[in-house]
Amino acid sequence: MTADAAAAYEQHFGRAPELTTYAPGRVNLLGEHTDYNGGYVLPMPLKGLGVFIAVGRGPAPGVVEAYSDTFNASETRKITDGKEGRWSDYVLGCLKAVAQEEIAETGLRVTLITTLPMGAGLSSSAALEVASIRAASELFGKPISPVEIAVKARAVENGFVGMPCGIMDQFASSVGTPGNALFLNTRTLDYQPAHLPDGHSFVIVHSGVSHQLTEDGYATRVAECNAACEALGVEMLSDLGPDDLDRLSGIADLLARRTRHVITDNQRVLDGLDALKAGNMVLFGQLMNASHASQRDDYEITVPETDALVEAALQAGAIGARQTGGGFGGSIVVLVPDAAVETVGQSLVDSFAKARVLAVT
CATH class of the missing domain: 3.30.230.10 (Ribosomal Protein S5; domain 2)
Incomplete structure (x- = not known):
């Protein structure tokens, strides 16, 4: 190229x-x-x-x-x-x-x-x-x-x-x-x-829904996080950890949900790093699934197409799946045992007219 x-x-x-x-x-x-x-x-x-x-x-x-x-x-x-x-x-x-x-x-x-x-x-x-x-x-x-x-x-x-x-x-x-x-x-x-253990691959699948971050809710999410910092009296939401989740009951529900996503996804990264080091890809997949649910329910950046793709990937044999990137469309990333890569990828392409596999790690 x-x-x-x-x-x-x-x-x-x-x-x-x-x-x-x-x-x-x-x-x-x-x-x-x-x-x-x-x-x-x-x-x-x-x-x-x-x-x-x-x-x-x-x-x-x-x-x-x-x-x-x-x-x-x-x-x-x-x-x-x-x-x-x-x-x-x-x-x-x-x-x-x-x-x-x-x-x-x-x-x-x-x-x-x-x-x-x-x-x-x-x-x-x-x-x-x-x-x-x-x-x-x-x-x-x-x-x-x-x-x-x-x-x-x-x-x-x-x-x-x-x-x-x-x-x-x-x-x-x-x-x-x-x-x-x-x-x-x-x-x-x-x-x-962070080395990726052998035996599993990540499959990236485009949902067919393109996003344009400068034209959607990305800047709104940044502003909401800044408002949550002000409400909680912290410089950045990374100042907070799982022990601070109880504090969220004291701020507006929308800001609480945005903050909960950041706190829990931060922890999922730390847990995911440990899972990779231990070669525990089942746990890593569970963390991916939880991250997608948090993006969907607390951060509200998924779309019906990516939600459906994630669910279909899990039903087809994936260990974990989540929307990846800024959100509001785009792609999902799917964790699959190497032996099931072709089956899972083909299942998603066959089931969703606009979906296409972009890469396999």
């Missing part, structure tokens, strides 16, 4: 790129909407599903020419531009964060190819941000560590694009290793790889 990105660059701009780079998407196994609350998450980068970029200096100082081979669409921006609500905002914001002065002098040309379906809940935007920062830092000789890349990418999405997300997606894409989960404390940025 990097070769394809380079070929698209040469075909579109009439010359070879100076370099190519790549960043993977991610699936989140446990810990949903906990990252902007300073909590724990357990994502996994996806091998082969990501964003592939080719770049080179351009002929016009300060001008960014961006071409998406996936969408067959071109956009031309100035490095001094602000957000305009276009796909190139993600690229432009990252370029400004890393090499605005250099691009003001040389200009830049970019082509990209993505193998991540838009709106699938697999962090296509974070992968685009990480790949863009990597490309600019390498092209202009400005080394940035993987952790710093994640921090900058999140800052772009928060401050330039206007999406109040946490850092999980960018961190998983920049720091993680495909094939391994990544345990992350989003408040301290302490992290450790």
Whole structure:
């Protein structure tokens, strides 16, 4: 795919790129909407599903020419531009964060190819941000560590694009290793790889319902969590643990349910990490099931299609299943014994006209 990105660059701009780079998407196994609350998450980068970029200096100082081979669409921006609500905002914001002065002098040309379906809940935007920062830092000789890349990418999405997300997606894409989960404390940025035991696989299934987080309830959930912090007198909901659940009876029911999800999903991440270390995939599956129920009932970010897919996956032989990503559509992640991967995947595709298997770990 990097070769394809380079070929698209040469075909579109009439010359070879100076370099190519790549960043993977991610699936989140446990810990949903906990990252902007300073909590724990357990994502996994996806091998082969990501964003592939080719770049080179351009002929016009300060001008960014961006071409998406996936969408067959071109956009031309100035490095001094602000957000305009276009796909190139993600690229432009990252370029400004890393090499605005250099691009003001040389200009830049970019082509990209993505193998991540838009709106699938697999962090296509974070992968685009990480790949863009990597490309600019390498092209202009400005080394940035993987952790710093994640921090900058999140800052772009928060401050330039206007999406109040946490850092999980960018961190998983920049720091993680495909094939391994990544345990992350989003408040301290302490992290450790989490090996996945043999004998089981995670199957990612798109529900067919695409989401657009900047247009749905994501920002509302962030605001509700902030209101819950104020009501409970804490800086972040990650200040609370299971022993604080009794305190929730003293605040509004909606805020209590949002808080309960964050507290319990934080604990599920910790328990899930222990389960992986012990090779206890039955327990891990139970934690996934509980996480989905919490997303559905307390955080209210699932949709009928993902609820039905989760239930059907469990009936077909999955050990665990849950909606993954920001919610309001997108994909589910299913834990399946290796021997049942094909059977479970085919059952879901046969039963749901819009469902499709995107990846198997």
